[in-house]
Amino acid sequence: MAENNRAVVKLKEKFASSIVEVVEFRGEVTVTIKKEDLLAVLAFLKQALQFNLLTDVTAIDYLGKREERFMMVYLLYSIPNKDRLRIKAAVSEAECHIESATQVWAAANWLEREVYDLFGITFDNHPDLRRILMTPDWEGYPLRKDYPLQGPDREPYKGRLS
């Protein structure tokens, strides 16, 4: 059960007011927190609970499905404890920025650049926030749900004509 998870217990003790939701699905625990407390929670997880490896950083676009459009996702792993944890924080379209996790793990550098490049979420205090996969002059953010699959200014694919 998620309530018995070691990290969840500790987080509830220390950051009770920051936790929005705790979910367990297929044995995986996800903790959603308020975005303003993100850095403090991540630093605590690394230093106090030995989540020393930032496996991945990504985002989800819930366009039209949720009030706050984006959800930042941080996948953490503890090499000493062989334990995984997923931290999420909602980011609204109006205030499309969040604190950079590079202040906790160097690994976040390129991962956050990719999220910036493809979702348009900016990271405060990131040391080198530039596009990484698309060209610097690219317009739009390809992984947003309202970005067309075929790319901008192109007719939707209608299948092979032959």
Next chain:
Amino acid sequence: MATTEKMTLNMGPQHPSTHGVLRLVLELDGEVITKITPDIGYLHRGVEKLSEHRTYHQVLPLTDRLDYLAPMHNNLGYILTVEKLLDIQVPERAQTIRIIMAELTRLESHLVWLATHALDIGAMTVFLYAFREREVIMETYELISGARMTSNFFRAGGLSQDVPPEFEKKVRDFIDAMPGNLDQYEGLLTTNPIWLKRTIGNGVITAEDAIDIGITGPALRGSGVDWDLRRDNPYSGYENYQFQVPVGEKCDTFDRYKVRLVEMREACKIVTQALDRLKPGPVLADCPQVCYPPKENVYNSIEGLIHHFKIASEGYPVPEGEVYQGVENPKGELGFYIVSDGSSKPYRMRIRPPSFVNLQAIEKMAKGAMIADLVAVIGTLDVVLGEIDR
């Protein structure tokens, strides 16, 4: 009085060691590298975006094109994630064949790494020998799936089909010969003074720095971190196999070379154990909502044809939720994070590519090195740009 001037040099994408799609902007003080700025994205295909517009089954062919040196591993990572979402069990024979193919793929990937790494540093004989062995693995791919690289052999719930009768002997002959081949490579390299001078003390990254920057796989184990997902978060029944996880001490290019060679020997042991436990049985779960019907049913009954058509055209609905599954790819931790909204297409599919994260360390590893040593550092990271750019 002599004055010096810093120079900026573009290394790649045309340089052979940069694989045709990686550009490194170097700032040089003489021949010493003072700064590296990698420029990636030349190959970007938008696989994650494409995945949101395809059924779970249709996403599978996209995955084995990510790391084209380890296609079965990529298939496996994706399929395990979908199976986790679906919560279905895979028959034992299919699990065992998956492990055989995953470890053969590890051998294949490491063989290409060894061949190209050695060639980059100037040793051509090993290149020819390693590709000779890789060819046998390619033939095995062709034998079971009909394709030499893009295998598409795994399915949610098992495999696309059972392996032919000659499979077991072919794999066993190959695996029995591999330790001798590995001795041959080591005879050419491990005590070779040029190889030692080019690799020892080159591209050093400490364990602490490696974890901080997110390096995984043999590159992390070369820095002395004893961590392997097959042992520490087992999947596909790896917990039932005996194998060692090699680690390095000096955190340099030579240690990473040794770690990968030992991993190849251990992969042979795993394949032998898997072949010994390969028993007859089904290779696809009894789950008609997800699994395609047997071909004879499709050809000989209207119900089978409709069943096949329905899965092929509509896909299968997947319960709402989100999961992550990481596998120990030859390059490191390859992970798939899928968010399902309950439909037959992933709402969001994120690929955690090991090469992408590992390449991030190149600046730390090569800063202060000579420009010629950078070629060895690129090789020791074993990057595949298809996975980096996705």
